[in-house]
Amino acid sequence: MINIGVLALQGAVREHVKALQAPDVNVIVVKKVEQLDEIDGLVFPGGESTTMRRLINLYGFYEPLKEFATKGNPIFGTCAGAILMATEIVGQTEPHLSIMDMTVERNAFGRQRESFEALLSMEGVGEDVEGVFIRAPIIETVGPGVKILSSYDGDIVAAQQGPFLACSFHPELTDDDRMHQYFVKIVREQQAIEA
Ligand code: GLN
Numbered sequence: 001m002i003n004i005g006v007l008a009l010q011g012a013v014r015e016h017v018k019a020l021q022a023p024d025v026n027v028i029v030v031k032k033v034e035q036l037d038e039i040d041g042l043v044f045p046g047g048e049s050t051t052m053r054r055l056i057n058l059y060g061f062y063e064p065l066k067e068f069a070t071k072g073n074p075i076f077g078t079c080a081g082a083i084l085m086a087t088e089i090v091g092q093t094e095p096h097l098s099i100m101d102m103t104v105e106r107n108a109f110g111r112q113r114e115s116f117e118a119l120l121s122m123e124g125v126g127e128d129v130e131g132v133f134i135r136a137p138i139i140e141t142v143g144p145g146v147k148i149l150s151s152y153d154g155d156i157v158a159a160q161q162g163p164f165l166a167c168s169f170h171p172e173l174t175d176d177d178r179m180h181q182y183f184v185k186i187v188r189e190q191q192a193i194e195a
Pocket of ligand 1: 049081135
């Protein structure tokens, strides 16, 4: 059995819990720092990154989350969650958790396309992954250790650096759970390495 947490400070939590369901997966809604000790992987949901960061500080999650990542525990960030993971945010002097070597630009798809859906080809996941973009960030650039999994209109929208997975869109808002199951696979593989 593996335990995967969903950080439940703000944003869409229930949908992630549903998409992570698998026979040997126990999903934990993480509201307290101590719960990080119980989990093998963690999802940062979408929402609003500055609000989420404020709550991370308020509830004492900042250092424990950094430590969780430094230990190599898998993390999957969607939309605002990806912004939390980036080492650099365009127009901001400081990043948030600085977990994954990438530069993101918030709300980068422009006002006229604040929300839209697109079919994406995603390496290792599928050729027709449904992407729901809501005031989505673009992954502008990635570092050498980061693999680009998907681009849309020339912009990077999903990437992976070892156990860290990030996407601009909201896979939890569709019935297609392949992206989450891809993350479950990452967590399983990491467990196998550590065992
Ligand atoms: N625009 C939001 C932010 O900057 C992210 C939007 C989302 O998660 N749907 O945090």
